[in-house]
Amino acid sequence: MGAITRMCWTERLAVDAEVVRRAVERGEIDPVDPEHVIEAVLGPPYFHLLVTDRPVSDDFLVATVDLVVRGLRR
Amino acid sequence: MGAITRMCWTERLAVDAEVVRRAVERGEIDPVDPEHVIEAVLGPPYFHLLVTDRPVSDDFLVATVDLVVRGLRR
Numbered sequence: 096m097g098a099i100t101r102m103c104w105t106e107r108l109a110v111d112a113e114v115v116r117r118a119v120e121r122g123e124i125d126p127v128d129p130e131h132v133i134e135a136v137l138g139p140p141y142f143h144l145l146v147t148d149r150p151v152s153d154d155f156l157v158a159t160v161d162l163v164v165r166g167l168r169r
Numbered sequence: 170m171g172a173i174t175r176m177c178w179t180e181r182l183a184v185d186a187e188v189v190r191r192a193v194e195r196g197e198i199d200p201v202d203p204e205h206v207i208e209a210v211l212g213p214p215y216f217h218l219l220v221t222d223r224p225v226s227d228d229f230l231v232a233t234v235d236l237v238v239r240g241l242r243r
Contacts, residue, residue, distance in 0.1 A: 097222050100220075100221070100222040101221065101222050101223060104220065104221035104222070104223075105221075108221070128232060131213075131229070131232050131233075131236070132236070134213045134216055134217055134221075135209070135212075135213050135233060135236050135237075137213075137216055137220075138209075138212030138213030138214070138215065138216035138217070138233075139205075139208045139209050139212030139213070140212070141212065141215070141216045141219075141220050142208055142211055142212035142215045142216060143208055143212070145215075145219065145220070146174075146178065146211075146215050146219070147174070147175065147178040147179075147182070147208075148171050148174040148175050148178070149175060149178075155205070158202065158205050159205075159209060159212075161240075162205070162206070162209050162237060162240040162241075163209075163236060163240060164240075165239070165240040165241075165242065166235075166236040166237060166238075166239040166240030167236075167239075168239065
């Protein structure tokens with residue numbers, strides 16, 4: 096089960112990370128680990144839902160993306 | 170069980186958030202939701218460990234904190 100979970104997420108993160116990789120290629124942001132950026136966006140809502148056991152609001156998602164995007168160097 | 174989880178995390182996040190609240194008071198960062206900042210730091214490692222089922226490295230933690238700290242407006 097652990098192996099299947101890892102395999103699914105490895106593929107999912109690689110697809111999502113392509114968006115960040117292309118932004119780096121276009122010079123829109125400084126070089127960064129693309130998968131880490133995706134995990135920085137997905138992590139807080141999953142933490143909020145699964146660990147703290149609270150529903151995720153639209154405001155929470157927007158605040159998460161805003162914080163991460165501001166953290167990317169340009 | 171859900172109620173106990175929420176209660177524990179509500180208290181835990183409030184304690185952690187005090188660090189961010191004081192940074193805002195000192196004018197070191199612009200006003201921000203202190204608990205959201207804590208969740209932005211705790212979320213990615215928990216996501217990495219619990220959702221993608223992979224161990225969390227020191228580098229992962231450092232990269233997470235760096236990204237969040239850079240995202241805070243000054």
